[in-house]
Amino acid sequence: MRNRYLDLLRFLAIVRVVVYHVTGWASLTLLFPAMSVMFALAGSLMAASLHRSGPTAVGRRLRRLLPSLWVVAAVFVPAMLLTGLPLTPKVLLWLFPVSDPPANYWGALALSPIWYLRDYLWFVLASPIALWLFRRYPLPTLVAPYCLLLAIEFGVYPNAPGVLREFGLYFGAWLLGFAHQAGMLRRLANRVLVPTVLVLAAAGGAWILAHPGPRGYDLNDNPLGNALWSAAFILVALGRAPSSAEWVDRSEVFGRVVTVLNRRALTVYLWHMAFVVALTPLVDVVGWSHQDPVGLAIRVALVFLLVGVVTALVGWVEDVAAQRPPELIPGGRRPPVPATRWHAESRRGADPDRAAAAPATEPPGDGVPAQRGRGGDVTTG
Known part of the structure; x- marks a missing residue:
């Protein structure tokens, strides 16, 4: 059975990112470091996929990741080309964004969440080697990204390439996911987990307080504070995670919403910022400033409404990419699987990626800051 607690975490992360991008509230990044989660x-x-399928899991993961990006590119790249984006070979990065794909003056902000796919691609490609190292040298492998980030932040490794900066910032969270899958976090005794969490949170919090960014105490402006604070949060959220969270489905409506956002997480993430940008002029037209709670609530609701419409139109691409029957609204009741098909699937074993994406009833990873080198400076969350 799918762990609904993990579904709930992903649901909260997506909601938090969207709300943060509309409101710009820096405190949300501290309360829930969504991107690291x-x-x-x-x-x-x-x-889990590598454990079951070996290196072929890399291709499967890319197959599930890229089609939703291509849908976004099919809509926005022609629009940007018609509004001044030069047609150069770099436009091909919209097919496989191992580096930031080009964008024009309006597309750079509306499409800034692409940084997440860029980092995701790097981490997926690095995962077979990283997992091999993690299984043999778990602790050194786990702390390596944090040591890299310390070296960069303290000037030991100045002018580090952007790829290494991103590995230092977020690959530690990815490796904590390795530790969660291996059961290491769950097995940590409280006498180890609690002091580790307190040290990480204290160090990260102190660094954030001592180095406020242009938006105050926003994790997105503070890579080292972000990494340390997020590590402490993840250790608690995953290290003491319940084995399940059946209560999520006690309310049919809430359970369905959690399922929909999990099955459409990539579509929601890729499209929401465009609507945040499109609705920004409402601040000048009707006066919905960041100090107006009612106006902010209406803007959040409008963004989710518009995202819901586009998700209904193109979200089924995530089903096709995962080799599932396309659904307009995921999580509905499905007809029972014929016995002959069930026996065939049991003999050959389930596809781990399809099983991980299945609903719980079936058996089996902000704001508008100043732009620096990575898109995460615009939409990290």
């Missing part, structure tokens, strides 16, 4: 969940899933 999403990378940790993705790392756990990737480790």
Whole structure:
């Protein structure tokens, strides 16, 4: 059975990212470091896939990741080309964004969440080697990204390439997902877990307080504080995770919403920022400033409404990419599987990626900051 607690974490992360991008409230990044949580969940899933399928899991993961991006590119790239984006070979990065794909003046902000797919691609490609190292040298492998980030932040490794900066910032969360999948976090005794969490949270919190960014105490402006604070959060959220959370489905409506956002997480993430940008002029037209709670609530509701419409239109691409029957609204009741098909699937074993994406009833990873080198500076969350 699918662990609904992990579904709940992903649901909360997606909602938190969208709300943060509308409101710009820096406190949300401290209360719930959503992007690190999403990378940790993705790392756990990737480790499980590699364990079951070996290196072929990399191709399967890319197959599930890229089609939703291609839908976004099919809509926005022609629009950007018509509004001044030069047609160069770099446009091909919209097919496989191992580096930031080009964008024009309006597309750079509306499509800024692409940084997440870029980092996700790097981490997926690195996962077979990283998992091999993790299984043999778990602790050194786990702390390596944090040591890299310390070296960068303290000037020991100045002018580090952007790829290494991203590995230092988020690959530690991805590796914590490895540790979760291996059961290491769950087996940590409280006498080890609690002091570790307190040290990480204290160090990260102190660094954040001592180095406020342009938006105050926003994790997105503070890579080292972000990594340490997020590590402490993940250790608690996954290290003491319940084995399940059946209560999520006690309310049929809430359970369905959690399922929909999990099955359409990529579509929601890729499209929501465009609607945040499109609705921004409402601030000037009707005066919905960030100090107006009612106006902010209406803007959040409008963004979710618009995202819901586009998700209904193109979200089925995630089903096709995962080799599932396409659904307009995921999580509905399915007809029973014929006995002959059930026996055939039991003999050959379930596809781990399809099983991980299945609903719970079936058996089996912000804001508008100043742009720096990575898109995460615009939409990290």
